[in-house]
Amino acid sequence: MKYIGLSMKRLTYKSAGVDVQAGDKASSEAFRQLSKTFNKNAVLVDHVVGLKADFKGLREPMLALAADGVGTKLKYASSLKENRAVGVDVVAMCVNDLARNNITPLGFALYRATGKINPKVMAEVVEGVVAGCLQAGCVYTTGETAEMPDFYEQGEYDLAGFAVGVFERNRLITGEKIQEGDVIFGLASSGVHSNGFSLIRKVLSPQTVKRNYKLRSQIIEPTKIYVKPVLEANQVFDIHGWAHITGGGIVGKLGKIIPDGLAAQVKKDSWPPLDIFQEMQTRGGVSDREMRNTFNMGLGMIGIASNKIIDKIINFLSGRGERVYVIGEIVKGRLSEKVVFK
Secondary structure, three states, rough: OOOHHHHHHOOOOOOOOOOOHHHHHHHHHHHHHHHHOOOOOOOEOOOEEEOOOOOOOOOOOOEEEEEEEEHHHHHHHHOOOOHHHHHHHHHHHHHHHHHOOHHHHHHEEEEOOOOOOHHHHHHHHHHHHHHHHHHOOOEEEEEEEEOOOOOOOOOEEEEEEEEEEEHHHHHHOOOOOOOOOEEEEEEEOOOOOOOOOHHHHHOHHHHHHHHHHHHHHHHHHOOOHHHHHHHHHHHHHHEEEEOOOOOOOOHHHHOOOOOOOOEEEOOOOOOOOOOHHHHHHHOOOOOHHHHHHHOOOOOEEEEEEEOHHHHHHHHHHOOOHHHHHHHHEEEOOOOOEEEEEE
């Protein structure tokens, strides 16, 4: 048989750019790390991580899934060698989305893709995922590492996460109970979190922030995980709605949970701004409207509740280490404008 190719050499998967052994090694290392997240719900059955499904105490348990990624923040992680941070991010983006609906995260799965596997980088990402799962109280159950030569630039990689959670059907929080006179409160973010980076890169490149510690820390700081304080507050108080402020910013995410006929009236300057957002406006000339439609502006999770219990909620969350700000109220509004800044 004749072989047509480079110097008559036989092609292999490895010579084409995919090192299966390196992938297996990265997966084995991830499996070793994920065992740190095992809790009472985790069961290891012949190398398969299972989650107990008895859900005692729930009358009508339901399961829900969430999926998300880190986006172009990965450009900064690669350049600044902050790979652990985005490991936390990919967990946070999924579990916070569950918690806002009063869904308890149970398990998490990770997808990693890169042009060429770098064991050190992949291990650092997994360290972040483990840390994020521990913060959220869920089990890192499984994952996939894909080596895709010629698809990514050298040193770049992509991440996606998938989380499963459980909830009591009649305890789901969607915003439908929000009413006129309710108070809007916000939980401080740890930084930019993990959205809006395509705009940030137009103003503050990875090389620019590398030399500015304050901006660098606010950009790369992992997304704050709100799961435990939010779920604990839901057990004690009748909170009418939560908005996880990611893509679409305060206007987009808060507006989605406001019922028709109502509007969220948000007070300007009712919480301290982060330096990174002021820098974006100064250097890039980004308008207030665009900022509010893109970024969290210093508030990673926003809640809405009756004005009769707001003081107790603030004390409760503050006692759990959260910085909480009253930022507005629910008023009668137009269908076309769900969030108004005053």
